[in-house]
Amino acid sequence: MQLKITANYPQDEVRRIVMFAAKFSEINHAGLAVKVKNHRGSFAGMAYDGVCTSKDSAKGAIWLVTLRIGDRFPLAYMGMNIETWQDALVYLSGHEFGHIYQFQNYKAGRGEKFADWL
Numbered sequence: 001m002q003l004k005i006t007a008n009y010p011q012d013e014v015r016r017i018v019m020f021a022a023k024f025s026e027i028n029h030a031g032l033a034v035k036v037k038n039h040r041g042s043f044a045g046m047a048y049d050g051v052c053t054s055k056d057s058a059k060g061a062i063w064l065v066t067l068r069i070g071d072r073f074p075l076a077y078m079g080m081n082i083e084t085w086q087d088a089l090v091y092l093s094g095h096e097f098g099h100i101y102q103f104q105n106y107k108a109g110r111g112e113k114f115a116d117w118l
Helices: 011-023 085-104 112-117
Strands: 002-005 031-039 041-047 062-067 075-077 080-082
Touching: 002 011, 011 041, 062 085, 075 085, 080 085, 080 112
Parallel strands: 002 031, 031 062
Antiparallel strands: 041 062, 075 080
């Protein structure tokens, strides 16, 4: 897994949280690129089944996850209380890795709710 962090949070802590979520996601980490960026709001993310071929692309990446973390906390989201940016990063990482699991396992269901069940 290739990890690029440009967010304005402590890089060691961001790395530790993302690696924690990846460890329990049951995905193939080879060919996965993860980018952690700043966000103007609270948080947002995307998982891509394929990577564009720009000069900024991670070499050898097949799947891309972008995680954007802001500073608008605490908040209630889908029945959860997200108190800090760390809470948001744990949830968002796990959710987007759930989509990568969907991409890697063609028999897996697809969709937002299924990504949260993994």
